[in-house]
Amino acid sequence: MTPAAQPPEPQEPAARRLILLRHAKSDWPDVPDAERPLAKRGRRAAPRIGRWLHDQGYQPDVVICSTALRTRQTWDLVAAELSGPEPGQSPQVQFEPRAYAASALALRFLVQELPARYRSALLIAHNPGLAELAASLAQAPVSFPTAAVAVFELEGGWADLWPAQVRLAAAVTPADL
Numbered sequence: 001m002t003p004a005a006q007p008p009e010p011q012e013p014a015a016r017r018l019i020l021l022r023h024a025k026s027d028w029p030d031v032p033d034a035e036r037p038l039a040k041r042g043r044r045a046a047p048r049i050g051r052w053l054h055d056q057g058y059q060p061d062v063v064i065c066s067t068a069l070r071t072r073q074t075w076d077l078v079a080a081e082l083s084g085p086e087p088g089q090s091p092q093v094q095f096e097p098r099a100y101a102a103s104a105l106a107l108r109f110l111v112q113e114l115p116a117r118y119r120s121a122l123l124i125a126h127n128p129g130l131a132e133l134a135a136s137l138a139q140a141p142v143s144f145p146t147a148a149v150a151v152f153e154l155e156g157g158w159a160d161l162w163p164a165q166v167r168l169a170a171a172v173t174p175a176d177l
Contacts, residue, residue, distance in 0.1 A: 015119070015154060015155045015156060015157070016118075016119060016120070016121075016153070016154045016155075016156070016157065016158060017058070017060075017119065017120040017121070017151065017152070017153050017154075017169070018111060018120075018121055018123065018137075018151070018152045018153075018154065018161065018166070019053070019058055019060060019120070019121065019122040019123070019149060019150075019151050019152075020123050020125075020130055020133065020134050020149065020150045020151075020152070021049065021074070021078070021122060021123065021124045021125075021147070021148070021149050022124075022125070022126065022127060022130050022131070022144050022145070022146055022147060022148050023038075023042070023066070023068070023070045023071040023073075023074045023124060023125070023126060023146065023147070024038050024041075024042030024043070024045045024046040024049075024070070024073075024074045024077070024146050024147040024174075025038065025039045025041040025042035025045060025146040025147065026038055026039055026042060026070040026146070027039040027042075033068070034067070034068045034069065034100060035068075035069050036068070036069060036070050037069055037070060037073060038070050038073045038074065038077075042070070042073075042074070042146060042147065043073075043077065044174075045146070045147040045174035046073075046074045046077035046078050046147060047077050047078070047080065047081050048147075048174055048177045049078055049081075049147050049149055049172070049174060049177075050077060050078035050079065050080065050081025050082050051081045052149070052172055052177055053078065053081070053082055053149070054081050054082050056151075056170065058120070058151055058170075059082060059089070059091070059120065060082075060091045060120045060121055060122035061091050061092070061117075061118040061119055061120050061121065062091050062092045062093075062094065062114065062118040062120075062121050062122070063075060063079075063091050063092070063093045063094065063121070063122045063123075063124065064094050064096050064099060064110055064111070064114075064121065064122070064123045064124070064125075065093060065094065065095050065096065065099065065123075065124040065125075066095075066096065066097075066099035066100045066102075066124060066125045066126060067095050067096065067097045067099070067100055068100050068126070071099075071100075071124045071125065071126070072095065074124055074147070075093065075124055078124075079093075091122070096110060098110060099123070099124075099125045099126075100125075100126065101126060101129070102125060102126070102129045103129045103132070104129050104130075104132035104133040104136055106129065107123060107125055107129050107130060107133045108133055108136075108161055110123070111123060111158055111161050112158050112159050112161050113158070114158040116157055116158070118158075121158075127144060130144060131143075131144035134150045136163055137150075137152050137161075137163050137166050137168070138150070138152075138163075138168045139163050142171070143173075145173055145175075146174075147173065147174045148171070148172070148173045148174075149170075149171065149172050149173075150168060150170075150171045151168070151169045151170040151171070152166045152167065152168055152169060153166065153167050153169045154166045154167075
């Protein structure tokens with residue numbers, strides 16, 4: 001007689017979680033690029049992404065957000081859906097000028113600078129840098145339209161954010177929802 005199969009051990013959550021979010025669809029008025037607001041489509045998509053993040057349990061401890069108007073507006077709409085019922089559940093938000101028009105390498109460095117106390121980080125930025133970062137971490141081509149999200153898990157600390165050290169846990173676009 002063979003012994004009964006043992007239930008699998010529960011998986012430990014990853015040491016860190018990085019959520020990459022491209023800003024929602026922006027409008028093109030005659031203003032400097034950094035001052036472009038969200039378009040109607042973007043104002044509809046961002047809350048859907050926020051609800052998805054909330055429903056999946058992807059609550060960040062810290063947010064690194066480009067200083068461009070469209071990224072700040074995206075964060076405001078996402079944050080409204082992430083808010084928990086208890087005070088103190090809001091993440092710390094860092095509006096980071098270096099995230100505007102940043103390369104994939106610059107964005108990775110921003111994440112690697114995070115203090116160890118943060119377990120989950122949300123980075124809201126722009127293409128092409130954000131798509132290139134997602135593709136390099138996933139080690140595969142990644143489509144990253146406006147308001148797309150990619151969630152990566154890594155076992156080490158933020159300094160260990162290297163392609164071989166992460167796993168793509170989830171990816172979604174507004175069209176998927």
